[in-house]
Amino acid sequence: MAAVAPVPSGRLLACDGNEAAALAVALARVDMVAVYPITPQSSLVEYLAKFIADGRLQAELVDAEGEHSVLSVLQGAALAGARTFTATSGPGLAFMFEPYLRTPGLRLPIVMSIVTRDTLTPQCVWGGHQDAMSVREAGWVQMYCETVQEVLDTTIIAYRVAEQRDVMLPVNVCHDGNYLSYGTARIELPEQDAVDRFLGAPDVNWHAALDPDRPMAVDPLTGGPGGAGPATFVRYRRGQCAGMHRALDAIRDAHREWGRLTGRNHAPLIECYRMEDADFAIVTLGSMTGAAKDAVDEARAAHRRVGLVKVKTFRPFPATDVADALRKLRAFGVVDRSVDFAWNCGPLYREVVTALQGGTRSPTSRSFIGGLAGADLTVEHFQDVIETVGQMRDVAGPRDTVWLDAQE
Amino acid sequence: MYEIRFHGRGGQGTVLAATILAAAIIDEGKFSIAIPSFGFERRGAPVAAYLRMDTREIRRMTNIYHPDCVICIDPAVSRTVDIFGGLSPSATLVQTTDKPLGALDLPAAVTTVGLCDAVAIALKIFGRAITNTIMLGAFARTTGQVSLAALERALLGSEFRDAGLEQNMRALRCGYDQTAVHHVQREAAA
Numbered sequence: 165m166a167a168v169a170p171v172p173s174g175r176l177l178a179c180d181g182n183e184a185a186a187l188a189v190a191l192a193r194v195d196m197v198a199v200y201p202i203t204p205q206s207s208l209v210e211y212l213a214k215f216i217a218d219g220r221l222q223a224e225l226v227d228a229e230g231e232h233s234v235l236s237v238l239q240g241a242a243l244a245g246a247r248t249f250t251a252t253s254g255p256g257l258a259f260m261f262e263p264y265l266r267t268p269g270l271r272l273p274i275v276m277s278i279v280t281r282d283t284l285t286p287q288c289v290w291g292g293h294q295d296a297m298s299v300r301e302a303g304w305v306q307m308y309c310e311t312v313q314e315v316l317d318t319t320i321i322a323y324r325v326a327e328q329r330d331v332m333l334p335v336n337v338c339h340d341g342n343y344l345s346y347g348t349a350r351i352e353l354p355e356q357d358a359v360d361r362f363l364g365a366p367d368v369n370w371h372a373a374l375d376p377d378r379p380m381a382v383d384p385l386t387g388g389p390g391g392a393g394p395a396t397f398v399r400y401r402r403g404q405c406a407g408m409h410r411a412l413d414a415i416r417d418a419h420r421e422w423g424r425l426t427g428r429n430h431a432p433l434i435e436c437y438r439m440e441d442a443d444f445a446i447v448t449l450g451s452m453t454g455a456a457k458d459a460v461d462e463a464r465a466a467h468r469r470v471g472l473v474k475v476k477t478f479r480p481f482p483a484t485d486v487a488d489a490l491r492k493l494r495a496f497g498v499v500d501r502s503v504d505f506a507w508n509c510g511p512l513y514r515e516v517v518t519a520l521q522g523g524t525r526s527p528t529s530r531s532f533i534g535g536l537a538g539a540d541l542t543v544e545h546f547q548d549v550i551e552t553v554g555q556m557r558d559v560a561g562p563r564d565t566v567w568l569d570a571q572e
Numbered sequence: 573m574y575e576i577r578f579h580g581r582g583g584q585g586t587v588l589a590a591t592i593l594a595a596a597i598i599d600e601g602k603f604s605i606a607i608p609s610f611g612f613e614r615r616g617a618p619v620a621a622y623l624r625m626d627t628r629e630i631r632r633m634t635n636i637y638h639p640d641c642v643i644c645i646d647p648a649v650s651r652t653v654d655i656f657g658g659l660s661p662s663a664t665l666v667q668t669t670d671k672p673l674g675a676l677d678l679p680a681a682v683t684t685v686g687l688c689d690a691v692a693i694a695l696k697i698f699g700r701a702i703t704n705t706i707m708l709g710a711f712a713r714t715t716g717q718v719s720l721a722a723l724e725r726a727l728l729g730s731e732f733r734d735a736g737l738e739q740n741m742r743a744l745r746c747g748y749d750q751t752a753v754h755h756v757q758r759e760a761a762a
Contacts, residue, residue, distance in 0.1 A: 178595035178604070178726075290610055311633075343633045348591050348606040350598040454631030538610050540635045 175353050181315045181344035184351055185251065185277050185337070186211035188319035190221040191359040192275075195246035195366065198226040198237040202256040203289045204341035205279040209251060231260035235274075239263060242272040243374040243382060247323065247366035250274070253341060254281035254295045261299070267334045268303030268404060270383060273326030273368055274334040276304075277319065280450070281341045282502075282537040290538025291341030293450065293502040297511045303404060305335040305411050306479040308450045312349040314430055315339045317422060320359055324418040327367045331407050331414045336479075340451040340501070342538050347451070358425045408480045415477055433482035435474040436489050438464060442471030444527075444553050445490065447498040449475050449512050452534075452541040456499070459546030470550050475512060483519035490520060493527045497553040499546075499568075501535040509533075509565045528556050534568030541568070573630065574717060576623040577639040579655045580646045583615035585704030588730070589645065590621035593708055596718050596726035597625045605630050618653045625717065641715060644668065645707040647691055656681070666711045666751075668703050673754050686714025688751040697743050698735050705740045709747025720748050 179187070185208050189197065197216070199209035215221040224241075228234045231252055238248040252260060257278060267274055282292030296306060305325060309315045315337070322335040339345065369375070372382050387397035412433065419432035435453075438460055439445065448456045453474045463470045473489045473496075475482070490496050500510020507514050509531035520526045532549050535541040545568050552566065576593075580586030590606040597604035602625055609620040622636040637657075641664040644655050656665075659681040668690035669676065678685065688710035690703035705727065712718050727740055 176598060178591070178598045180591075311631075340633075342610050343607060346587075346608050346610070347633050348594045348604075349630075349633075350603055451633045455634050458632050542634050542637070543632060 175355075177351050177353055178348055179312065179351060180207075180346050180348045181309070181312045181339045182208035182279065182346070183211050184312050184316040185319050185339065186215060187353065188316045189249045190215050191354060191356060192247065192249075192320055192323050192363060193360070194221070194223050194249045196224045196226070196238065196241040196248045198228050198234040198241075198248075198250050200228055200231050200234050200252070200256060202231075202253050204281060204291065204345040205251045205253040205256070205277070208277060208279060208345070212249075231256040232263060235260050235263035235267065235276075238274050239267060239270065239272060240374065242274055242368050243270075243372060245366065245369045245373070245375070247368060248274050249276070251277035251279060253279045254283055257295045257299065258283070264299060264304075265302050266383070269400065270372060271332040271404070271407065272334060272372075273323070273332055275319065275322045275326055276334065276336055278336045278338045279341050279345045280338055280501075288537045291343060291345070291501075292536045292538070293338070293340075293500070294536075296336060296338045297502040297504075300479055300511065303333070303408065304479060305333055305408070305415075305477075307335070307337055307415070307477050308475070309337065309339045309344060310451055310453045310474065310476075312344060312347065313351045313428065315344060316351055316353075317426070317428055317430060320354070320362065321415075321418045321422050323363050324421075325411060325414045327363075328414045328418075329367070329370075331411045332371065333404075333407050333411060338450070343451045352426070352428070354426050362422060362425055411480050412477070412482060431474065431476055433475075433477045434485045434489060435476065437472040437474065439471035439473065439489060441469060443469045443493060444495040444557055445471045445473055445493055446546065446549055446553060447473045447475065447490075447496060447512065447516055449478065449499075450501060452499060452501065455541060455543045456546045459543045459550060462543070462547070463550050468550065468554060470554065478512070478515070481515050481519065486516055486519040487523060490516065490527060491523050491525070494557040495528045495553050497530045497532050497549050497556075499532045499534060499541070499549060501533075501541070503533055503536075528563070530556060530563050531565045532568055533565060536569070539569050573624055573626040574641070575636045575639045575660075576625075576641045576643060577636050577655075578621040578623070579642065579644045579649050579653060580619050580704070581615070581649055582617045582619050584619075584645055584702055585734075586619045586645060587621045589643070589704035589708055590623045592705070592723070592726045592730055593623055593711070593718065595729060596722040599722045599725050600719065602627055603630050605633060607633065607635060609635070618649050620653075640664065641666065641711070643707055643711050645690065645703045664715055666707060666714050668707060668710075673752075678756070683756050684714065685754045685756060686710050686751045687754070688747055690747060693743065693746045693750065697739050697746070700734070702734055705743045706747035709744040709749075710751040713748045713751040714753050720745070
């Protein structure tokens with residue numbers, strides 16, 4: 165396990181993203197953790213096991229026989245009123261898929277880290293967003309982190325969003341395998357009483373419960389073509405979609421309150437960086453953003469009018485914010501760390517283009533794909549992206565997807 | 573910003589060394605990030621780790637391609653890995669070796685060299701060639717980029733799989749005390 169050096173002030177630490185997530189879970193006073201280890205998530209659940217063994221976290225830990233059981237265990241725990249956590253990656257997420265689909269329908273506010281990993285096959289154990297992107301239509305809230313600090317803060321914020329009564333949905337906090345999971349950085353640890361005030365007591369099963377004092381049928385057969393079936397099913401689905409939509413405000417409010425308590429103001433939905441007078445931009449997701457901001461600063465120093473939009477909340481998709489940020493530009497490029505097989509582009513690119521539909525005009529745009537399977541996305545990559553997008557403002561030409569690491 | 577690349581072999585604690593150094597730098601009030609290279613780690617296989625330090629927040633979470641300093645904690649890994657790849661001009665090498673400076677084949681970019689026979693020290697202290705904390709001492713002595721005191725405090729907060737804290741404290745100080753620092757004049761070089 166990595167070193168943790170308490171600094172004299174006591175609140176500054178050196179830790180990696182997996183430990184930061186585990187520290188957040190301890191601060192959130194989670195009641196139950198179920199785990200199955202998988203690369204690059206393993207050290208996260210090892211930290212949790214250690215925190216529980218050391219008495220730092222008073223929680224039940226279930227070391228289940230697989231991820232399907234992990235999430236099923238947490239569903240039972242949540243229905244009994246527990247605040248719950250798990251984390252997974254790639255193949256583990258795939259093995260979890262059946263209960264994964266059931267969780268948002270049950271409106272259970274489970275928080276799960278996806279320590280992102282590219283998906284099989286070819287065989288690969290390294291980072292990439294393909295696993296999280298593969299479940300993007302399942303009904304979970306998804307937030308992507310840029311820094312180790314943001315991993316810690318967002319994991320705490322996730323509980324406030326998930327347990328908000330007009331949301332009641334599970335949340336994935338996504339942090340990049342390798343670069344954030346094992347990347348060590350300086351973080352500030354929040355005070356326990358600030359987290360206690362921020363989250364309050366768990367508020368998990370007021371609507372659906374396994375509770376002898378409140379007997380109810382949980383998830384009975386619903387739907388079918390006749391009688392009340394269609395309307396009942398629609399009522400559930402429509403409510404789920406409405407809860408998802410309300411999560412946009414909940415995420416915004418929770419980030420604002422967290423900023424007030426800690427002084428750390430992370431952009432809740434999207435972050436606009438040097439966009440004030442930009443006439444073209446790059447759009448990013450996750451830990452690639454730091455290198456992209458450095459490249460934007462260099463280009464600005466060379467008098468290029470380029471800005472950056474980072475998407476943090478991917479589900480629900482902040483379509484209005486994204487469209488407002490990009491509509492007036494002449495060109496933008498979206499850099500994805502995963503692919504959209506249907507449209508031969510990146511999934512974030514597809515979302516962003518969709519968000520711009522219906523406006524009076526759309527800037528010219530292009531999809532860039534890089535950083536797959538642990539590949540580095542460097543400042544030089546973003547210099548190339550900025551150069552390419554800058555030229556797109558003026559030159560008509562093909563807008564095929566650019567594969568940043570291809571050797572033609 | 574100062575950039576360091578560590579080279580070693582699986583089992584020597586290369587990645588942990590980078591993490592401890594990051595903790596020490598952060599302890600001194602600066603910013604640091606450390607990222608390991610990713611592979612199927614196993615004992616004996618070449619391993620690399622990357623570390624940046626700065627007085628300002630560091631945003632790029634990327635590997636390092638043009639290091640200001642290379643810390644090589646294995647005496648022979650340079651035979652299989654190009655440890656000097658992409659070196660910045662006027663770079664520093666901190667190397668474990670039992671050879672004198674003249675016996676090393678160094679590229680022109682290297683202008684400061686810290687040599688420490690960390691394997692011999694490790695065999696005395698640990699009975700095994702675990703050289704990571706020794707070479708952190710050698711780095712502090714060679715560059716002055718971090719203090720020995722901060723490294724000692726970082727060790728207090730670390731967990732060691734293969735040895736105790738007291739042994740590692742001794743190793744760190746031996747590395748610091750038993751490192752020869754050379755400044756290489758390149759003008760005369762062919």
